[in-house]
Amino acid sequence: MNPESTEHSGVAGSGSAQGDDTTTVAVLGLGAMGLPMALRLGTELPVWAFDVSAERRALAVEGGTHGAASPAEACRTADVAVLAVRDEEQLRAALFGADGAVHTLRPGAVVVLTSTVGPEAARSVAATLAEKDVDLVDAPVSGGPVRAGNGDLLIMVGATEQALANARRVLDLLASTVHVVGTNPGDGQTMKTVNQLLCGIHTAAAAEALALARALGLDLETVVQVLGSGAAASFMLADRGPRMARAYTGDVELRSRLDVINKDMHIVGKVASAAGVPTPVAAAATALYTLAMRQGLAAEDDSRLVTLLAPEDGTAGPESTGPRGGGADR
Template structure:
């Protein structure tokens, strides 16, 4: 079977590696020994460093948080790129922005390594079920080689361009909408709470109508939980600092293209407030507590 090395076993990387195991020979590395143990229990061969996970001339799938981690995994001490060598293929599922992906592709090409730019969207549960949206920018030959891996992970695979960076551009547009939708859902839930409405009922009702969105249906229940007895047990499915990073990519791209993005800029401020409040490692749905703290008494804005 095709050998695939998954680098990064976080919220997306672990279900990705698990999904690929069985269909492919999968090895993986993460800085966390606990995450490597979870991968091993799912049939993935754990490795002690990125280079040890790689088969020369094989496929490396990157599922790390940002550009700095991408570069560390590939070019740091015991990095994967040197072990991969000429003829190797890197599948970039992380969101790092178009310019960073193009620079990375050029650097890898100098060592005879091709890059398939394939950022993903959908969250951990959909990664484990092979139900992701994957947007791809890649030339025909490396894409053909990567397609069996991508098809195993995606229910929708959209080839949006022939160059690395094209996939990142589409993901940037995706994150603009996703980030604004989460912020809008948080405002809606906070206002409903001020009216004295039950947050769970609000989320369920709105999700069934024209105001519904994937983000409201997905994050809304966790926003409601933030006001319940189990507020401290909200599951972290997507860390808040991911949207601190991604909305930074969005607003930087808008500035470079001279496209005004007022809603994206406003949403970015909410995530930055969460970062300032020390909420980076919490679920991104927790931004609702910045607008209506759990301990505060609801006040009906229609009165007085």
């Protein structure tokens, strides 16, 4: 199958959570992306949702899904299991742990992997699932929580034609654009790795720019508006910039944990090294995320990266002699 792209409204057929559609879905992982995806799917399909956090499960139930006490319970009647976990460790626990999904997934079911775990992990998991006659659709997503809830994600797919067909109903509900980049698990992860290289660099660059602007005494909200109007604009500046401008007040919604982009950038480094391609700019951005992790920002929104470069006292470093802070971010 040749790579292909499809674009659509993200609004699928006439099925409903009351059972008009025969596709039953399990969503494993109800974090920043998983919860809005579960709620989005629940508007059209019966959804069983699981997360290790009882609070997140409760939010999913309040939004119209069925709660499950374990991945195995969530997948007991599932035709499609959507995985929205943080990393490979969580992925393997959800699928192959003592109460993992693999124990109840029926032969012919499909696992849709929306997380970024790297090509090798996707291929390894696909091989293990194949032993149970379960297909893996490698479908990492991009777009953020708001777009996830609106069915407006970009999804990069690597899957066989049959597995893709079995998962298409779910993919169409979640995405406004589905790019089929290959026919094998791992192909989607490879594309997502390239995507994350740019996302990681752009986020770090936005943090550097706003840190410099703060040290020079500029109003950060004005800076974001001005930069977003010209050649310096980027999706990450538009998305993270307003949160970076508010980072010094503490009023920052947790939408994208810093340890997630740190994990993704380390995958970028590993894949690039294996391919023999130098990525010095990505390596510099990765070093910045690693430093932020060591400063205790792992569980913070990645927009707080700006506070590492221009601390809250307004200095730009121990030897800075430039203007001090000021502006709307105070």
